[in-house]
Amino acid sequence: MAESLLVSGETKEEKYRTLLPQTEALVVHETDLVAALANLAAALHHTFDWLWTGFYLVKNGELVLGPFQGPIACTRIGFGKGVCGAAWQQNRTLVVPDVDAFPGHIACSSLSRSEVVVPLRNAAGDVVGVLDVDATAPGQFDETDARYLEAIVASLTHLFTA
Numbered sequence: 001m002a003e004s005l006l007v008s009g010e011t012k013e014e015k016y017r018t019l020l021p022q023t024e025a026l027v028v029h030e031t032d033l034v035a036a037l038a039n040l041a042a043a044l045h046h047t048f049d050w051l052w053t054g055f056y057l058v059k060n061g062e063l064v065l066g067p068f069q070g071p072i073a074c075t076r077i078g079f080g081k082g083v084c085g086a087a088w089q090q091n092r093t094l095v096v097p098d099v100d101a102f103p104g105h106i107a108c109s110s111l112s113r114s115e116v117v118v119p120l121r122n123a124a125g126d127v128v129g130v131l132d133v134d135a136t137a138p139g140q141f142d143e144t145d146a147r148y149l150e151a152i153v154a155s156l157t158h159l160f161t162a
Helices: 012-027 033-048 082-090 143-154
Strands: 052-059 062-069 076-078 094-096 114-121 127-135
Touching (some): 012 143, 033 052, 033 143, 062 082, 082 094, 082 114, 094 143, 114 143, 127 143
Antiparallel strands (some): 052 062, 062 076, 094 114, 114 127
């Protein structure tokens, strides 16, 4: 069944408010992780027109590329490496207004100027992956993005075993 999103609002917060219940509906009854991640990446990417929107999953001690929208990406990222690896290591959302100022930033695309990375957690609170979003403009992301993206990925918890 094809899904369509109805996102309205002038501000980022208004768009997130209308998007949040729809993304929850996309994944609440889904039992396949890849399907859920693919739909979420598409929904977020096309709503906000970001450079790159996708997921990395923890596999064998590293982050491995999962479903995404945007240009070709880095395939594997080590624990503590770059913004994604740092968010995994610190088990917290990282908002980076200027990726060039982030020590050890991994430039998968030279077009990326700002980034937000949100940990995906299982029911026990362990990081099992990350949502990574890149934009072409500096300062694109803020606490509004962090708060809503955290709420969106929280709807995935049922797909990860503790």
